[in-house]
Amino acid sequence: MKANKLFIAPAIACLAASLAAGTVQAKEVVVRIGHAGPLSGPAAAFGKDGENGARLAIEDANAKKLQIGGDTVKFELVSEDDQADPRTATTVAQRLTDAGVKGVVGHVTSGASVPAARIYENAGIPMITPSSTSPKLTQQGYKMTFRVIANDLQQGNALGKYAVEQLKATRIAVIDDRTAYGQGLADAFANAVKAAGGQVVGREFTNDKATDFMAILTKVRAANPDVVFYGGMDAQSGPLTRQMKQLGLTAKFLTGDGGCTGEMIKMAGDALSATTYCTQAGIPLDKMPGGAAFRTEFKQRYGSDIHVYAPYSYDATMALIEAMKVANSVEPAKYQPALKALNAQGVTGPLAFDQSGDIKGGAITVYNFSGGRWAPLQTLQ
Amino acid sequence: METLLQQTLNGLVAGSIYALVALGYTMVYGILGLINFAHGEIVMVGALVALQTILFLSSAVPGLPPLVLLLAGVVVAVPACMALGYLIERIGYRRLRNAPRLAPLITAIGVSFLLQTLAMIIWGREFHVFPQLIDTAPMQPVAGVVVSPMQIFTIVVAFTLMGGLMLLVNKSRLGRAMRATAENHRVAGLMGINANGVIAATFIIGSGLAALAGVLFASNYAIAHYSMGFTPGLKAFTAAVLGGIGNLPGAMVGGLVLGLVESFGAGYIEHLSFGFLNSSYQDIFAFMILGAVLIFRPSGLLGERVADRA
Numbered sequence: 258m259k260a261n262k263l264f265i266a267p268a269i270a271c272l273a274a275s276l277a278a279g280t281v282q283a284k285e286v287v288v289r290i291g292h293a294g295p296l297s298g299p300a301a302a303f304g305k306d307g308e309n310g311a312r313l314a315i316e317d318a319n320a321k322k323l324q325i326g327g328d329t330v331k332f333e334l335v336s337e338d339d340q341a342d343p344r345t346a347t348t349v350a351q352r353l354t355d356a357g358v359k360g361v362v363g364h365v366t367s368g369a370s371v372p373a374a375r376i377y378e379n380a381g382i383p384m385i386t387p388s389s390t391s392p393k394l395t396q397q398g399y400k401m402t403f404r405v406i407a408n409d410l411q412q413g414n415a416l417g418k419y420a421v422e423q424l425k426a427t428r429i430a431v432i433d434d435r436t437a438y439g440q441g442l443a444d445a446f447a448n449a450v451k452a453a454g455g456q457v458v459g460r461e462f463t464n465d466k467a468t469d470f471m472a473i474l475t476k477v478r479a480a481n482p483d484v485v486f487y488g489g490m491d492a493q494s495g496p497l498t499r500q501m502k503q504l505g506l507t508a509k510f511l512t513g514d515g516g517c518t519g520e521m522i523k524m525a526g527d528a529l530s531a532t533t534y535c536t537q538a539g540i541p542l543d544k545m546p547g548g549a550a551f552r553t554e555f556k557q558r559y560g561s562d563i564h565v566y567a568p569y570s571y572d573a574t575m576a577l578i579e580a581m582k583v584a585n586s587v588e589p590a591k592y593q594p595a596l597k598a599l600n601a602q603g604v605t606g607p608l609a610f611d612q613s614g615d616i617k618g619g620a621i622t623v624y625n626f627s628g629g630r631w632a633p634l635q636t637l638q
Numbered sequence: 639m640e641t642l643l644q645q646t647l648n649g650l651v652a653g654s655i656y657a658l659v660a661l662g663y664t665m666v667y668g669i670l671g672l673i674n675f676a677h678g679e680i681v682m683v684g685a686l687v688a689l690q691t692i693l694f695l696s697s698a699v700p701g702l703p704p705l706v707l708l709l710a711g712v713v714v715a716v717p718a719c720m721a722l723g724y725l726i727e728r729i730g731y732r733r734l735r736n737a738p739r740l741a742p743l744i745t746a747i748g749v750s751f752l753l754q755t756l757a758m759i760i761w762g763r764e765f766h767v768f769p770q771l772i773d774t775a776p777m778q779p780v781a782g783v784v785v786s787p788m789q790i791f792t793i794v795v796a797f798t799l800m801g802g803l804m805l806l807v808n809k810s811r812l813g814r815a816m817r818a819t820a821e822n823h824r825v826a827g828l829m830g831i832n833a834n835g836v837i838a839a840t841f842i843i844g845s846g847l848a849a850l851a852g853v854l855f856a857s858n859y860a861i862a863h864y865s866m867g868f869t870p871g872l873k874a875f876t877a878a879v880l881g882g883i884g885n886l887p888g889a890m891v892g893g894l895v896l897g898l899v900e901s902f903g904a905g906y907i908e909h910l911s912f913g914f915l916n917s918s919y920q921d922i923f924a925f926m927i928l929g930a931v932l933i934f935r936p937s938g939l940l941g942e943r944v945a946d947r948a
Binding site for chain 2: 475523
């Protein structure tokens with residue numbers, strides 16, 4: 258018995274020593290990744306959704322015990338509330354940079370992303386927005402700005418092609434509300450219509466506070482269009498479709514994501530029909546390559562359903578981590594080129610960026626009004 | 639041709655609502671020389687109170703006919719706005735009656751902000767759907783013009799109210815007191831007229847008209863929310879100036895002209911300017927007309943200070 262004890266003790270010591278040597282060889286480093294979005298205020302649900310997606314991606318990555326640059330990397334999420342407010346967004350961006358994050362997922366809203374992008378650019382930290390669709394964001398010419406969702410221009414383009422090629426429209430009237438969003442969308446739409454061989458028979462304008470569209474619609478009606486497109490928000494497209502009906506204007510109605518909402522259904526009432534179409538950037542969860550699995554995993558982790566953009570925020574986080582893996586470095590300056598040249602498969606589809614940082618072949622889904630809700634019809638790449 | 643007629647109809651509908659609101663501005667200006675900037679908010683309160691009543695009634699007593707619901711909305715909204723108009727005058731403006739003119743003007747802007755913020759707290763920021771209790775579906779086209787019962791209703795109600803107001807001001811005892819107070823409220827007081835009572839009555843009548851205009855506006859466009867009063871208020875003020883502020887028939891003519899100018903502006907500005915301008919200049923077009931009128935007739939279309947101003 259005694260002899261046995263004596264033999265075991267050195268054996269344990271030996272084992273412990275070899276284990277210790279192992280950890281010294283690949284030490285664990287903590288890499289912080291920032292997430293910024295509204296966690297309070299009316300858009301809070303979108304921000305929380307984005308945060309959940311990013312956290313899930315980080316937990317998945319940590320479970321794999323990734324080796325980057327010879328170290329085992331442990332990712333840590335630093336989440337900040339930008340209240341969807343441009344000024345708060347810049348403060349938050351500064352705070353994230355000061356906290357030494359190696360990359361940022363966000364911001365969620367375009368109004369916050371655009372001013373924040375400059376701060377990340379100056380600090381040399383890549384940001385990937387999961388949900389800001391304003392074309393302005395990637396038009397600033399920044400090297401550190403990326404986006405995993407189709408922008409409004411891509412949306413207008415896809416919809417213009419859809420109107421001519423799928424809806425077989427030849428005479429198209431275009432109305433917008435003269436906001437950066439509405440005008441950008443409508444211009445992209447009109448250009449795509451012309452490129453596809455359709456004819457723009459009317460180009461009318463209103464504003465984002467208007468309620469009376471009878472005069473411009475009367476003018477549009479005289480041009481006898483078979484499709485009317487509106488670039489703007491639901492508060493206008495609701496009354497606008499009602500007034501189309503009132504004037505006996507039976508053309509199909511198309512609008513972008515600003516009118517692709519529950520509010521639009523409420524405001525437009527019985528003026529909606531199967532010939533009312535709208536688009537959303539991205540694809541419905543069921544149609545995503547990894548959609549079903551992601552839904553289950555998300556539900557298991559958080560006990561709630563995905564709001565909208567969680568898969569995009571998951572992919573944005575994964576794109577950062579993937580680029581770090583490829584470059585074998587967590588330093589932004591080193592992995593930024595790898596991010597630019599990334600070619601990976603995400604939950605929402607292929608992840609690859611074009612020259613300006615926009616996703617290549619970003620998907621747009623066309624919905625029409627059917628059975629009291631927006632039903633997905635077709636996904637355009 | 640049918641487009642021209644359709645645009646005329648569009649203009650008349652919008653214009654008759656502007657005219658109803660413009661009357662409130664012009665009556666108060668005629669008597670006090672005060673531009674009551676809070677008047678547009680009364681339009682909003684009228685629409686939202688009517689909406690609240692209609693929603694409450696239709697859930698409390700299901701199966702009421704639409705016209706009864708609308709009438710109930712009006713019956714609650716009009717007295718509510720009349721009371722509000724009285725309160726604004728009593729609390730906000732009466733003490734400033736002899737103050738420099740700038741003081742009540744700034745108070746009016748303050749009251750406007752106050753009402754908007756209160757409405758935002760009570761009814762929230764979101765857009766509400768106002769039930770279209772009178773049909774807005776187009777009827778059989780007449781000469782290519784589609785008209786809905788709601789549009790006819792709007793024009794008829796607006797013209798009836800304007801006619802009623804003219805009768806009240808020109809024929810009744812109260813109307814005579816109003817005209818006398820408008821001439822000079824101190825002298826009218828010496829002649830035994832209760833000037834404060836007459837001024838309060840002016841606010842009450844104007845607010846009642848604004849409440850009705852609010853209900854008509856909301857029913858036409860199926861929309862109601864806390865800042866809906868701002869734009870019609872501004873347009874109606876423009877209409878009042880266009881017709882000659884302080885002049886009742888002027889406000890009516892101004893409202894209708896403004897509605898028509900806007901409608902034709904949106905419809906024809908592109909042709910008139912050979913494609914140089916487009917419908918985003920709709921509002922500018924209306925203000926250009928206002929500018930032109932004020933250059934050639936500085937006191938408005940029908941003149942600012944005429945004998946029967948109220």
